[in-house]
Amino acid sequence: MSEGWSAWPAPAKLNLFLRITGRRADGYHELQTVFRLLDWGDRVWLRLRRDGRIERHGGSVPGVAAGDDLAVRAAELLRKEANVALGADIRIEKRIPAGGGFGGGSSDAATVLCVLDRLWGLGLGEDRLAALGRRLGAEVPVFGRGRGAGAEGVGGRLRPLSLPPAWYLLVDPGVHVPTAELFRAPDLTRNSSPATISDFIAGAVLDNAFEPVLRRREPAVEAAFAALAQVGTPRLTGSGGGCFVEFADRAGAEDALARLPRRLRAWIAAGVDESPLRAALAPRA
Structure with missing residues (x-):
């Protein structure tokens, strides 16, 4: 990559089990699961821009328009919520297969949120970034917090969980x-x-x-x-x-x-x- 780019991991996950334990009055299902993070996944390349624009490069996700790309949406959401004048170039090296249940899109979004928080000098902290991530998808906070976890409800209640090597x-x-x-x-x-x-x-x-x-x-x-x-x-x-x-x-x-x-x-x-x-x-x- 050319000057100014930095590469960041966006790890995959597994659901070691997943149960639906009921349905709420608003139609959402109550879930119970355990997330296991992996040492393998996508790679997210980011570069700071001074013009406030968010640009996706390289057709990051085949078949996904830039406006629907969770990584782009994450950058736009963070820029708007933090009222930042800066922007970013984004390129995703896809290794996680789309639609496989390995969490690729959510992990890419979490990496963008966490890294741009640093590159833009925001210092929002884990909890605020997790709250933003939840607006993009229930699994984004799991990747943003970066720990294996048990989850209940519609994904908002996470409990850090240490698991044996596997x-x-x-x-x-x-x-x-x-x-x-x-x-x-x-x-x-x-x-x-x-x-x-x-x-x-x-x-x-x-x-x-x-x-x-x-x-x-x-x-x-x-x-x-x-x-x-x-x-x-x-x-x-x-x-x-x-x-x-x-x-x-x-x-x-x-x-x-x-x-x-x-x-x-x-x-x-x-x-x-x-x-x-x-x-x-x-x-x-």
Whole structure:
């Protein structure tokens, strides 16, 4: 990249389980989940502008107009709310597959908010940035705060959660079903019993409410689950088609990856308690 650009991580996430425990009077669903951040994801390039404009470069997200790009919207929202005269150039190196449930768009937005807060000299702090992020999407504050977390409600109640080391074998079946469409599915379970964190830690809670719906309607997701079942216990992340199997060490994940059919888009990543973005933003001694 040319002079003035800086590169920042935008890590992916997994939902280690996801339940719908009810529906509110306003129509929103009550969710319960655990977010696990990964050491792999997109890379966001940013460059300061003095003219107040927000410009996206390189067609950052295929098929997404600049005005709909969460990263651009994050920059515009921060500039407006903080009444900043500065602007920014944005370029995204996409590695996280769109619509897979790995949180790519939300993570890109969180990285833009957190880094521009620094580049523009705002110092808004974690809580104010999280509040802005929530206006862009329920998952943006998870990435902005940069820690694994349990979440309840419609995504606003986050509880930091430290998890044991783990490696994940990830598969993207290439399926992208709009989340709103899945929430309307008649066979979606909307009244699961709330889980306890102790049940989750003990391994008794691994389900995802969207898994049976997607497996029934999307052959590619069902095929990915069948392949992953040969090497472990497959799970779905979020409301996308992305699937994963958890392993205690890298060697186990790499061995499983080598045993998968080559036609699958598969790779491995490590779970982290602290986001690579949070580490990158930390003051250096």
